[in-house]
Amino acid sequence: MDLKRKSEKLIREWLKNSPKKALLVKGARQVGKTHAIRRVLTAEHADFFEINLIETPAAVDVLAAAQTVDDLVLGFSALSTQKLEKGKTIIFIDEVQKYKEMITKIKFLVEEGSFRYVLSGSLLGVELTNLDSAPVGYMTTVEMFPLDFEEFLQITNIDDNIISSLRSSFENRTPVMDAVNQKMLDLFTRYLIVGGMPEAVSNFADNSNLNDVMRIHRDILSQYKLDFTQYETEDKRLLLTNAYELIPAELLKQNRRYIVTDLKKGLHFERVQSTFLWLKNAGVALSVFNSTEPRIPLKLNEKSSLFKLYFADVGMLTSEYGMNTKSMLLTKNQNLNAGGIYENAIAQELYSKGFLLYYYNSNRLGELDFVIEYNNRASPIEVKSGKDYTIHSAMNNCLANSEYQMQEGFVFANCNVSQKGKVTYLPTYMVMFLQKDSEQIVLDKIEF
Template identity: 55%
Template sequence: MLKRKIEKDIMHWISNSEKALLVYGVRQAGKTFIIRKCLEAAGCDYIEFNLIQQPEIVNILDTATGIDDLILKLSLYSNKKIVPGKTFFFFDEIQRYKEIVTKIKFLVEDRRFRYIMSGSLLGIEIVNLKSAPVGYLQTLNMYPLDFEEFLQIFNVNQPLLNTLSNAYVSKTPVDEIIHSKIMDMFNIYLIIGGMPAAVEKYRTTGSIDDVMDEHRAIIEQYKLDFTQYEAENRKLGITRIFELIPAQLNEKNKRFIVADINKNLRYDRIADSFIWLWKAGVALGVFNTTEPTVPLLLNEKSSLFKMFLSDVGLLTTIYGKACKLKIVNKEKDINKGAVYENFVAQELHAHGYPLYYYSSKKYGELDFVIENEGQVLPIEVKSGKDYDRHSALDNVLSIEEYGIKEAYVLTNDNVKIKDKRTYLPIYMVMFLQNNPIGFIDISVDRFAL
């Protein structure tokens, strides 16, 4: 059975919070499954409503004259006993009725019941809401399985993960047998990805064809979302952007070129379509920063960016089965740069880092720059043997006013240190963690376009 890091946070909420909980994130990340699993593991008495499959619930929520009226109607509809102080209400697919987020304040204030909600596309749907339930709502963003979660699914035990973590912290080489095993698992992750349905399909059948079928179904659902949830005049734009991502990543600098959509198109005319994809969690934006100094946000040039898919398995499925086979067989005649960088972007995003890259005509380009423990940390991603060739990184490290103390170069090889450069196996990016994922009180303004 799939086990996720987010379970700890949901269980903590069940035991310790009187606020409502909202679990949001990209479609097919496994939100519904994990919420049910946690409620059942905690022995909670809960009633589940799906606002897509049960549109009558939307009408009940919209027309109820008060809390007592709402609880009565939900009880009658569910035909289940509702017990004050014990019953949890679980509202799934809440993007179909975004106003529930503003109503939750009054339900929480009533204090008789507990409320948990989940949904996808909430960055798109929860907009223009004037009343924000500050102090009444806690949120968790759920992502596809990261590499560490993937390893645990396939029986890489905690002692072994601790060994790897210790090697990362101490910057000492990993035993070569262990390193080789984890690199094999890394290559498998590149072709399976972290979408729970695809991971479970591979775990139970071992069939790459079945995994690719799952990926294709997810991609088709995304494309349906593009037409269902966005304004009519943007539908084709969003679909076209999404379809261009794999090809754009195969270019040398991987930066998304808006003119490839239409040579006469300017970014500011289609910016909302890019924001749609980022807010929906379907794609990840990595933004240009003109100076590798803290805070990176101050030097962000938001019209220059790279775009990655939210799941590397989806990317390799789009590239095709031949690509997957070459990755697993470790063939050399394949450019894995795009796939490796997508993996790194996905890991950093899931671990709480805003994503940036640095580009300068004078000094060159760095694949990623992040703020880690108050310092700028450049990250170069190298998929080949010449990983010690990185002129842009050397240039940036030589500039005193930047004050960069350390840089990571992620490679296929073992741990090695040379001056300010730390060479790490690419899988060790799983140990980079920004602030631990936890609960925050937010305004729904966070989701506004």
């Protein structure tokens, strides 16, 4: 199935509105970057030349040998199997992490102006940390993630009218028709099982075979582990692999916190901090740091040595747990410890929308699964997988604390929409409607 992505809108906006900037599309391996770029350029009838630096390693030698901008332009012409037309052709360089210096050189190519440029690659969050000079002002960046739940719905019979009605229920805090709500909850369960990796979603849409989904997830996991060995020194390889493989076990704990000593007894966070940063920057894991106070700005109270780690894709997480876990999710087996799975899905959804995620823990007030900045306030979030979703003492305590100035807390559960005091209960799928606050600030003109 040919999947549409929200990021295509951003790519299209760049194509139409930013002729003096290059485009960089980044994201973890296999999230659909190349496909999205091709879809937009083809749909807009753009003249483009695509070169993959992994499939064509000789291209790296050609680009690296270039001493001037003219050399680079000549190099592209030599590599191309088609005529490159100045002022018209778009040059699409895929797997650009194989020659990361290209991102520095793009500034000079944009200034030269013969062609427009699209760059794409994985592990750029890792590679760019060592880059000498980033082309500030010369590049638009789009980050891609696995399909979110709303994107996942395109493989179902849920149309835009239903989505619009659900959004209205979210905005007005009114219940959804029971039959529709149950249908959406069931679809969200399927999302937990399949996840948002495009190949897995497309395969499931065509075949509905979970064995194929698990095989695809295993293949992607193998690629991740290969990246660990390919891009890091030998002493870090085993640590990266072990740190990543430990995430599913840590999410089975009651508080989901990642404990460094579970990797190796006596290990200190400071010695392995770069390992967790690598996993985050590579886009294969999501980090949620502790905030010592649930008040804005949350970043000011960040304690990075205390954290949770989630998989970047919830479907890959449930595949790690195995087919039995997926079956228990489908049959709503109450014996399943599903809290970490639901938390992973909520974290994944919020992260893709640009939220900075934190959690809060206090001996006096209790622990909040997540705290986000929403409507210019700190908003607590609890994720419940069972029937006792109305029990949330930590949220009650924090909402009642006038120092934190919280206006609303969200409980995501297998329920319908309702409100009680400052607590809003939402079905899990409605996380797709939470949107990050706009960062645009308009100042009034100051008269002198």
